[in-house]
Amino acid sequence: MKLTVNERIADPKFVYYLVSSQSSIEKILRDSEATGVPKTNVAYLKSFPVFLPPLDEQRSISSLLSSLDDKIELNRRINDTLEAMAQAIFRDWFVDFGPTRRKVQGVTDPVTIVGGLVTDPTRAQELADLFPPTLGDDGLPEGWETRVVGDLLEGSIGGDWGSDEPMGQSNHRIAVIRGTDLPSIEEGGTGSVPYRYTALKKAQRRTLRSDDIVIEVSGGSPKQPTGRSMLITQSILDRFDSDVVCASFCRRFRTLSPQVSILLSLHLSVLYAEGGTWKYQNQSTGISNFQTTLFLETERVNWGGELIAGAFESLVRPMIERMRTNENITLGATRDLLLPKLMSGEIRVGEAEEILEAAQ
Numbered sequence: 001m002k003l004t005v006n007e008r009i010a011d012p013k014f015v016y017y018l019v020s021s022q023s024s025i026e027k028i029l030r031d032s033e034a035t036g037v038p039k040t041n042v043a044y045l046k047s048f049p050v051f052l053p054p055l056d057e058q059r060s061i062s063s064l065l066s067s068l069d070d071k072i073e074l075n076r077r078i079n080d081t082l083e084a085m086a087q088a089i090f091r092d093w094f095v096d097f098g099p100t101r102r103k104v105q106g107v108t109d110p111v112t113i114v115g116g117l118v119t120d121p122t123r124a125q126e127l128a129d130l131f132p133p134t135l136g137d138d139g140l141p142e143g144w145e146t147r148v149v150g151d152l153l154e155g156s157i158g159g160d161w162g163s164d165e166p167m168g169q170s171n172h173r174i175a176v177i178r179g180t181d182l183p184s185i186e187e188g189g190t191g192s193v194p195y196r197y198t199a200l201k202k203a204q205r206r207t208l209r210s211d212d213i214v215i216e217v218s219g220g221s222p223k224q225p226t227g228r229s230m231l232i233t234q235s236i237l238d239r240f241d242s243d244v245v246c247a248s249f250c251r252r253f254r255t256l257s258p259q260v261s262i263l264l265s266l267h268l269s270v271l272y273a274e275g276g277t278w279k280y281q282n283q284s285t286g287i288s289n290f291q292t293t294l295f296l297e298t299e300r301v302n303w304g305g306e307l308i309a310g311a312f313e314s315l316v317r318p319m320i321e322r323m324r325t326n327e328n329i330t331l332g333a334t335r336d337l338l339l340p341k342l343m344s345g346e347i348r349v350g351e352a353e354e355i356l357e358a359a360q
Helices: 012-019 021-035 042-046 055-095 098-104 121-128 179-186 200-206 258-273 276-280 292-298 306-323 327-344 349-359
Strands: 145-148 153-158 172-179 195-198 213-216 219-220 229-233 242-248 250-255 281-284 287-290 302-305
Touching: 012 055, 012 327, 021 200, 021 327, 055 098, 055 302, 055 306, 055 327, 055 349, 098 121, 098 258, 121 219, 121 306, 145 292, 153 200, 153 292, 172 179, 179 213, 179 219, 195 200, 195 287, 195 306, 213 219, 213 258, 242 250, 250 258, 258 276, 258 306, 276 292, 302 327, 327 349
Parallel strands: 172 242
Antiparallel strands: 145 302, 153 250, 172 195, 213 229, 213 250, 219 287, 281 287
């Protein structure tokens, strides 16, 4: 359906923000529930009540909200770039064995050996020295090995779902991260993470902490496999005002060390991006489940030792921390606060600009 705004009395962007606001959506849903007929026809929309301030004020409001949306989108693009950079370093070090291969080719400049990751010659030399100069008969850098994922974990446990309301011993409030929430959380938000209630003892066994990895193990489809994962950081946990667990259709991987967490999280991200989790799917009744035991026992990670893992962490963790910062959740929350107040005329643009400035 295409709607054309009368631009003599209304700014198109203002109308877009107005009709897409949560209050407008809720009204449309209420009206639809009352009649049993979806309220998206032209006649209904023509009679939809709206508050229209003067045209100049509308343009100022839409300009402010557009600017805020642009900042949020810019942060998303920065996150995409950082994710691509982290994956590129992982592939170069742990898939293609770039530093060792460049040594085999006779490269001696340390900056070139490490792929230009750092330009300081001293630091580049420190990194280059970590990589052996030859490849073994197995195709790995000399002295490296492969380890199954299970050997890199302290433990693995399924999540919890709890109950809607406190009842009996299930009176401990928890935030429950589902697979569907992972993309929004990675962008700096909270998704639609529900708060639920469970027994304290169950929560204590499953509570997430920094450097845990959450992996989705159920809910895939013929077009989308399970196996999406996310590294938990403290900035993620700080977004919630309760203990945080993963849902019962996810699992928590707790690794042997923070360095292993960074390495394994990138291994999982690249594996999923390249379709590698398809081989661990077990589909029945239209729902795909992840074969966790098979994965832990057979999926292998190239391992060059603690020093290599530590060096990798020193380069990649700052990227991940930047990706997981709360800036976008602050901007998103500010947008959600300002939009209904601006749409209703409760606050003016000048007041909104002061609120936005204070939030940044």
